[in-house]
Amino acid sequence: MDAKVRITLESLVNRLDDYFIDDPDAGRFNVHRDLFRDEELFALEMEHVFEASWVFLGHESQLPEPHDYLTTHIGRQPVVIMRDEGGELAAFLNVCPHRGTRLYPQRSGNSPVQMCPYHAWCFDSAGNNVKLKDQELGCYTEEFLQGDHGLISIGQFENYQGFLFGALRSEVPTLFEYLGDTRFFIDTFAQQSADGMEILPGEVSYTYEGNWKMQVENTMDIYHLTSVHATFAKIVGERQARENEAAGSDKVKAVNLNSLSGLASGTYTFDHGHTVFWGTDPAKENRALWSMRDDLLARGVEPLTVDWMFRPRVINFFPNMQFVDSASLQLRIIRPLSAQKTEMTMLCLAPKGEPREGRRRRLRQYEDFYNASGIATPDDVACYEDIGHGGLAASSQDWIQGFARGMENVIAGPDELAKEIGINPLHSSSGVQVQDETVFRGFYREWRSRMEVAKS
Numbered sequence: 001m002d003a004k005v006r007i008t009l010e011s012l013v014n015r016l017d018d019y020f021i022d023d024p025d026a027g028r029f030n031v032h033r034d035l036f037r038d039e040e041l042f043a044l045e046m047e048h049v050f051e052a053s054w055v056f057l058g059h060e061s062q063l064p065e066p067h068d069y070l071t072t073h074i075g076r077q078p079v080v081i082m083r084d085e086g087g088e089l090a091a092f093l094n095v096c097p098h099r100g101t102r103l104y105p106q107r108s109g110n111s112p113v114q115m116c117p118y119h120a121w122c123f124d125s126a127g128n129n130v131k132l133k134d135q136e137l138g139c140y141t142e143e144f145l146q147g148d149h150g151l152i153s154i155g156q157f158e159n160y161q162g163f164l165f166g167a168l169r170s171e172v173p174t175l176f177e178y179l180g181d182t183r184f185f186i187d188t189f190a191q192q193s194a195d196g197m198e199i200l201p202g203e204v205s206y207t208y209e210g211n212w213k214m215q216v217e218n219t220m221d222i223y224h225l226t227s228v229h230a231t232f233a234k235i236v237g238e239r240q241a242r243e244n245e246a247a248g249s250d251k252v253k254a255v256n257l258n259s260l261s262g263l264a265s266g267t268y269t270f271d272h273g274h275t276v277f278w279g280t281d282p283a284k285e286n287r288a289l290w291s292m293r294d295d296l297l298a299r300g301v302e303p304l305t306v307d308w309m310f311r312p313r314v315i316n317f318f319p320n321m322q323f324v325d326s327a328s329l330q331l332r333i334i335r336p337l338s339a340q341k342t343e344m345t346m347l348c349l350a351p352k353g354e355p356r357e358g359r360r361r362r363l364r365q366y367e368d369f370y371n372a373s374g375i376a377t378p379d380d381v382a383c384y385e386d387i388g389h390g391g392l393a394a395s396s397q398d399w400i401q402g403f404a405r406g407m408e409n410v411i412a413g414p415d416e417l418a419k420e421i422g423i424n425p426l427h428s429s430s431g432v433q434v435q436d437e438t439v440f441r442g443f444y445r446e447w448r449s450r451m452e453v454a455k456s
Ligand SMILES: [Fe+2]
Pocket: 218, 224, 225, 228, 229, 376, 380
C-alpha cells in the first residue's frame, strides 16, 4: 500500500476513541456518523472486519451436483465455491493465477472444466490447472512447469449444517467457536427437516445507496416496524378481516404486526458481535412449518428446539448474514460496495421435503413482505437512502443518537429463557414488546475490537 495512504489510515484508526462513546453507566452509547460515510474507514473495515475472519458464503443446496459452482465475495475479494467430481466442496479465490482475470463471471453454474476467457488456461472443478494453452510453444522453464498453477484456496472453509462459511486468513477461530451459542438458532432452522434446508429458486439481489451497517441495524430494529411498515400492517389487517367474513376462503395468513403488541420478546448479544431478536407468534398455526410439527417431535427433535422454531426470530451473524423468520423465512447476505453503497442478496430458505400446502403458504407469505416487490423491503430501503443521500450530508452533526432505547432493561449474562436453552449470551433484554436498541452495542463493540487490530 502507498505509504502516504497508510499513514492516513493509521491516523484514522488512532482516532477510534473519537468514534465511540461507550459508557452505559452514564447512559451513553453513541456512534460517530463517519462510520456510515467515510471511505477511508470503509477500506479499513473491509480489511479488518470482512477480510480478517469468517463470513457467510452460501448454502450447500445452491450447488447440489458435481461440478456446480457458486461465486461470491469475502469483502472486496472474489471467491468461488465448487463441488468437484466426487461431491466435495472447496472454496478458492475466483481469480486465474496467470494474469488475475476473474475466472467464473456468472453467479452460479455447472462447469466440469472452466476456461479463463483471457489466455484459455483451464481448471477442473477441484481447482486444478488441467491445461496451459499452447504449452508446447511456451518455452517455459522446467521449474515453472513443475509449479502449481491451480486456483488459490481461501484460508478456511467450513460447513455448519449446510451453511458454508469462509475466511481469507487461516489463523482464525474454528467456525464452531466463532458461531458459539448462536449455533442453537441455526439448529432451529437446520433441524426442520431430516434432509436439511434448501434455498428455493428465485434469488433476488439489489443495491441501495447507504452504508452496510444500516442493514445490520434494520434487521434487528423492532422499533421501526409500526412506523415504516404501517402500510403492510394495514393491508394484512384488512385482508384478514375480509377473510374472516368469507367462510371457506383460501387463507394464507402472514404475520399481522397489529397483533404483536403486548407479547413477550427480547434480544441477546453474543461473543464475536452476533445478535438475536426473539418474539412471540400469536398465530403459530399460520406458519408454513406448522403441519410438520408432529413429525418433528416424532423424529426426536428436542421439544424446546421445536418450540423455538415457532418463535419469530432474527439472527445477525457478524458481519454479513441475517436470518429473518417472521413472515416466512428469509436469508440475507450483505455485501458492502462502498461507504454509501451496499448490495443485498435475499434468499428464501425452506425445509427439504416440505408438504405442498406448507410450501405454498411459505411462498405466499414470503412474497407478501420481502423483496423489491414486497410491501416491506422498499420502505426500509427508502429509509436507508434518506440517511445515505440526505441526513449524512449534514457533516456538522457528528453523533447518532440511537442505541439508548432499552438501556434500563438490559442485563449482563443470560436471562431465564437463555438459561432454559442453555446458552450464555453476553447481554439479555426481555419483556413485553421489547424494541431494544442496546442489542446493537455488541455489534459495534466487535467492529471496534476488529479495528483495534489495525493499530498494532
Ligand atoms: Fe423493516
